[in-house]
Amino acid sequence: MTDDTETRSGPVPSGREVIERVITATGEWQLQRTGSHYEIICNGVFLMASYNRDSDRALAALALRGIPGQGLRVLVGGLGVGYTAQAALEDPRVERLDVAEIEPVVVAWHRAHFAGLCGQPLEDPRTMLFLSDVYDVPLRSGSYDAVLLDTDNGPGWLVREANARLYGPQVLTGFLQALRPGGVLGCWSAEPAPRLAETLARAGASVDVIEVEDRIAPDRRGTAWLYLAQRH
Amino acid sequence: MLRILCPACHFAFLQLTPPEEGEVICPRCGTRFKPVEEEIVDPEDD
Numbered sequence: 001m002t003d004d005t006e007t008r009s010g011p012v013p014s015g016r017e018v019i020e021r022v023i024t025a026t027g028e029w030q031l032q033r034t035g036s037h038y039e040i041i042c043n044g045v046f047l048m049a050s051y052n053r054d055s056d057r058a059l060a061a062l063a064l065r066g067i068p069g070q071g072l073r074v075l076v077g078g079l080g081v082g083y084t085a086q087a088a089l090e091d092p093r094v095e096r097l098d099v100a101e102i103e104p105v106v107v108a109w110h111r112a113h114f115a116g117l118c119g120q121p122l123e124d125p126r127t128m129l130f131l132s133d134v135y136d137v138p139l140r141s142g143s144y145d146a147v148l149l150d151t152d153n154g155p156g157w158l159v160r161e162a163n164a165r166l167y168g169p170q171v172l173t174g175f176l177q178a179l180r181p182g183g184v185l186g187c188w189s190a191e192p193a194p195r196l197a198e199t200l201a202r203a204g205a206s207v208d209v210i211e212v213e214d215r216i217a218p219d220r221r222g223t224a225w226l227y228l229a230q231r232h
Numbered sequence: 233m234l235r236i237l238c239p240a241c242h243f244a245f246l247q248l249t250p251p252e253e254g255e256v257i258c259p260r261c262g263t264r265f266k267p268v269e270e271e272i273v274d275p276e277d278d
């Protein structure tokens with residue numbers, strides 16, 4: 001799974017305790033702890049934390065709220081802590097949840113440290129784990145009711161340069177085409193992303209931009225931006 | 233696409249490419265194994 005593993009104990013200069021640091025095919029991943037919270041750093045960039053709960057859950061809840069019908073199929077790009085996946089499963093209309101996670105070590109950390117916080121979404125019989133880049137998940141027209149992207153801190157704050165392609169017009173249009181009519185493509189961003197909204201609108205979707213309050217540090221609240229693009 | 237079943241914990245997961253060196257590590261229990269019950273699947277079939 002990993003090419004190199006380094007485990008440290010004791011505080012680092014930031015006051016965080018490094019639990020594990022690994023180098024994999026996708027880069028350097030670090031799990032660290034601050035108080036009762038965990039944070040994941042990818043390639044030196046803050047990626048996610050156990051205190052980033054409200055906006056991750058809102059991504060699923062608000063996207064699904066606007067989708068009609070039953071027997072919904074949802075694709076989540078980026079497992080992260082697992083909050084988005086769990087929030088999707090809490091909608092009883094969700095029949096199947098596909099979770100694409102490129103990095104096995106994130107799955108391992110999820111199981112060891114996060115699953116208990118978010119409700120163990122990978123154990124739900126409706127869930128199927130794709131151990132792959134969400135970019136590589138085969139998409140067919142009308143195969144999902146919601147596609148929820150939370151792979152980065154947003155299109156302007158990537159953790160992997162390769163993820164820039166996820167926010168380009170070709171791939172976003174592909175995600176929209178994978179939706180059934182009325183389906184929603186949702187993207188999470190830590191900062192305003194007006195170009196993303198423009199790209200989604202140009203692709204023919206109705207775009208809502210929603211600001212959600214969330215913790216951006218263990219003791220500090222801030223704002224996350226959700227871009228919800230509904231296919232006609 | 234390959235559906236891989238862990239022989240230890242029976243967790244099923246999908247992988248788009250064949251495992252490197254024929255081995256995979258179960259993302260649930262960490263068991264390293266050579267899949268024998270893998271099959272090409274269509275995600276629409278489930």
